[in-house]
Amino acid sequence: MNAQTTKQLPIPPHFDAKVGEVWRVPYQQRAADAREWAKKHQISAAAEDKTRICLLLIDVQNTFCIPDFELFVGGRTGTGAVDDNLRLCEFIYRNLGVISAIAPTMDTHTAMQIFHPIFWINDAGEHPTAAVTMITPEDVHQGVWKVNPAVAGIVGVDYAELASHALHYVKHLSEAGKYPLTVWPYHSMLGGIGHALVSAVEEALFFHCIARNSQTQFEIKGDNPLTENYSVLRAEVLESVNGRPIAQKNTSLIQQLLAFDAVIIAGQAKSHCVAWTIDDLLTEINHTDANLAKKVYLLEDCTSAVVVPGVVDYTDQAEEAFARFAAAGMHLIKSTEPLETCPDFPKIGNG
Known part of the structure; x- marks a missing residue:
């Protein structure tokens, strides 16, 4: 029977809700x-x-x-991402027959990047050690934080140019109304366990791939040493101080997303990579046809904001961003809602 239906499916018996742990997916068994x-x-x-x-x-x-990993997104509850991924896995399984394609983004880093501690030093030759360090244009201009000379040759830019780029970079963020340059703990390191998808989510994606003969489309982002890359659609800064391109928009993915009948978005963190990706998608939509915003659905119970207790709490910023997306025509939905009841959701029937 060749049919596409919004009918929700039961949760497969193999799913045991171990979303807060790391384990090996039994591919052969799951394929069968x-x-x-x-x-x-x-x-x-x-x-x-x-x-x-x-x-x-x-x-x-x-x-x-995963709790105790480098940048666990606990949100205000302290268990945010774990709870989000339980709901996300169940959403994927229930809507297996509706979801045509799944595109997971993969934040991908090495040590010597502009948002990692080794990139910066102070007058004492020390790297940032705080849980989260914000670097402002004033910090760079006054020499509170300077580019580590040892990094210059490794990233392929001489020290003078790299120092100029650093000042240009933090100024650009400030002028564009972005978050200040944030030096995060080393995270999502290429080749490390932290880089991998959550095991339960990976299993759900693999199950979808085999059941629907739909290749999971992995999207790599964040491997450019000279810029942050919260959004999968574009880096934070695209040009160096001398106007030389250092990054490009992800034009192919933008075109793909705009061609779908509906795009559903979830993930981490609501205040950073999720919000920035949606914001960039909305910019492209507004340049094309503002009505396209109506085909974007945000799973607001499958995403949490960055909260570092006693340091930063981006929950309010995340909520403000999602309110702005909704005002532009995007839909805020819960993972438990039947998709056919969601506003403007495209009609799905027998093929």
């Missing part, structure tokens, strides 16, 4: 389970979908989602 599940529930291949739905997952990686 997925094929049998598709047969039992008459789930057709995604290529046959008449209505194309994309689930864009932002940085659902161990480094942000």
Whole structure:
């Protein structure tokens, strides 16, 4: 039976809700389970979908989602990302027959990048040691923090130019109304456990891939040493101090997203990579057709804001951003809502 339906499916029996732990996905067994599940529930291949739905997952990686990892997004509850991912996995399984494609972004870093401690030193030759260090234009101009000379050759820019770029960079962030340059703990390190997807989410994505014959589309971001890259659609700064391009917009993904009938977005963190990605998507939509915002759905119960107790709390900023997205026409929905009841959700019927 070749049909696409919004009918919600049961949760497969293999799902045991271990979303706050790291473990190995049993691929061969899950592949067999997925094929049998598709047969039992008459789930057709995604290529046959008449209505194309994309689930864009932002940085659902161990480094942000597992307690005691480098940048666990606990939100104000302290268990934010864990709770979010339980709901997210259940959403994927229940809507397996509706979701045509899943695109997870992968925050991907090495040590010597502009937002990591080794990049910066003070007059004593010390690197930032606070849980989170904000660097302002005044800090750089006054020499409170300076570029580490040892980094220059490694990132392929001589020291004088790199120092000029650093000042240009923090000024640009300030002038553009962005968050100040934030020096985070080393996180999402390429080759490390923190870089990997949360095991339970990876399992759900693999199950979807096999059941629907839909290749998971991994989107790498954040590997440029000269700029932050909260959004998967564009880096924070695209040009160096001399106007030389240092990064480009992710034009291919932008075009793909705008071509879907609906785009559903979730992930971490609501205040940073999720908000910045949605903001960039909204900018592209407004440049194309503002009505396209109506086909974007934000799973607001599958995302949490950055909160470092006693240091920073970005919850209010995250809520303000989501209110702005809703005012622009995007829809704030819960993962438990049947998709067919969501406002403006495209009609899905038999293929």
